[in-house]
Amino acid sequence: MARTVxxxxxxxxxxxxxxxxxxIAQNAAHQVDADIAASTINQVLVKxxxxxxxxxxxxxxxxxxxxxxxxxxxxxxxxxxHTVEAAGRKLTVPAGSPVGKIGRPLAKVEEARLELAGVNExxxxxAEIKKPALAWMxxxxxxxxxxxxxxxxxxxxxxxxxxxxxxxRIGNEDYSVGGFIHGPDGSSNDVYIPFENGLNLxxxxxxxxxxxxxxxxxxxxxxxxxxxxxxxxxxxxxxxxQVASVQKIRESVSGQLARQAAWVGAFLIVxxxxxxxxxxxxxxxxxxxxxxxxxxLGSSRxxxxxxxxxxxxxxxxxxxLIGSAVSACIMVLVAAISDWTAHLNPRxxxxxxxxxxxxGIIASAYPAIRASAIHPAIAVRSD
Numbered sequence: 284m285a286r287t288v289x290x291x292x293x294x295x296x297x298x299x300x301x302x303x304x305x306x307i308a309q310n311a312a313h314q315v316d317a318d319i320a321a322s323t324i325n326q327v328l329v330k331x332x333x334x335x336x337x338x339x340x341x342x343x344x345x346x347x348x349x350x351x352x353x354x355x356x357x358x359x360x361x362x363x364x365h366t367v368e369a370a371g372r373k374l375t376v377p378a379g380s381p382v383g384k385i386g387r388p389l390a391k392v393e394e395a396r397l398e399l400a401g402v403n404e405x406x407x408x409x410a411e412i413k414k415p416a417l418a419w420m421x422x423x424x425x426x427x428x429x430x431x432x433x434x435x436x437x438x439x440x441x442x443x444x445x446x447x448x449x450x451x452r453i454g455n456e457d458y459s460v461g462g463f464i465h466g467p468d469g470s471s472n473d474v475y476i477p478f479e480n481g482l483n484l485x486x487x488x489x490x491x492x493x494x495x496x497x498x499x500x501x502x503x504x505x506x507x508x509x510x511x512x513x514x515x516x517x518x519x520x521x522x523x524x525q526v527a528s529v530q531k532i533r534e535s536v537s538g539q540l541a542r543q544a545a546w547v548g549a550f551l552i553v554x555x556x557x558x559x560x561x562x563x564x565x566x567x568x569x570x571x572x573x574x575x576x577x578x579x580l581g582s583s584r585x586x587x588x589x590x591x592x593x594x595x596x597x598x599x600x601x602x603x604l605i606g607s608a609v610s611a612c613i614m615v616l617v618a619a620i621s622d623w624t625a626h627l628n629p630r631x632x633x634x635x636x637x638x639x640x641x642x643g644i645i646a647s648a649y650p651a652i653r654a655s656a657i658h659p660a661i662a663v664r665s666d
């Protein structure tokens with residue numbers, strides 16, 4: 284009876300695993316598509332239109348006068364749109380300019396090729412970058428800098444909570460390190476300073492951009508209203524574009540596919556356990572006499588059970604080892620046929636025998652208990 288139930292369950296799970304894998308793959312495709320669509324319509328970028336900012340006069344340049352094109356309260360104006368969740372500005376300091384030269388004299392780093400930008404605190408919110416504790420200082424004018432992980436490495440600064448005495452040189456001024464920025468891949472090489480400090484370096488905000496993060500699905504509406512909210516008198520002087528968050532798309536696709544693969548794998552693991560258990564129950568039935576002889580010669584119940592535990596573990600480990608080798612070959616073959624780059628994780632491949640042994644032990648539980656419960660006298664008379 285038990286063998287019949289196990290066989291039916293195995294067939295049911297194998298059929299279910301096949302159909303579920305197809306269904307889950309379709310669901311994953313739809314979810315990934317939805318996530319990609321959502322990630323492309325919740326960020327909007329606003330910046331001065333081409334040639335909208337008049338060139339600075341020689342007199343203003345010589346006097347060091349700062350040219351401001353965007354309203355100082357642009358963020359506040361954008362927050363009048365109820366679907367806007369965050370809006371902040373970023374001003375990139377031109378690479379190679381003397382005022383944007385970054386180094387660390389104490390570590391004998393004269394010049395590091397890094398991206399320097401002036402931002403305010405809300406820009407980090409809009410870009411969905413985790414804010415360090417002192418991010419509020421980006422709204423002021425103190426000489427403080429926040430470093431991406433790659434920027435910190437180039438400047439030979441360890442990522443630590445003890446920031447006392449850590450400084451870098453930007454232009455001709457020393458900046459204290461206020462923390463570290465961990466955002467999208469593209470920001471790992473960035474150095475962020477307060478927006479006003481960046482403006483003092485460039486003397487113009489013509490390269491400034493305002494990043495807006497909206498509620499999901501509201502990007503199109505906000506992109507139409509943003510220019511009018513910032514510059515109602517001349518909205519044509521602003522250019523608007525929607526931003527696709529590549530990092531979010533990558534994380535979403537990777538996470539969705541990993542979860543779906545895990546569910547399919549779980550189905551197959553359960554199926555394997557049932558098949559091994561069924562095989563071992565047959566083995567227990569066929570070896571009833573042997574078990575009786577072992578018991579009659581003095582083997583305890585635990586020793587009889589241990590035989591099947593060990594057999595299950597060894598069978599599972601061997602199967603896991605072969606499965607790891609086969610899976611590696613299949614992955615390389617599929618990658619070659621599909622013209623992909625094969626990525627083999629040695630840790631996952633090495634996990635195969637351990638996983639197989641665990642599955643074998645679990646599958647041996649019921650057969651081992653059944654074998655240990657066989658009475659010696661009954662077992663010997665079974666032939």
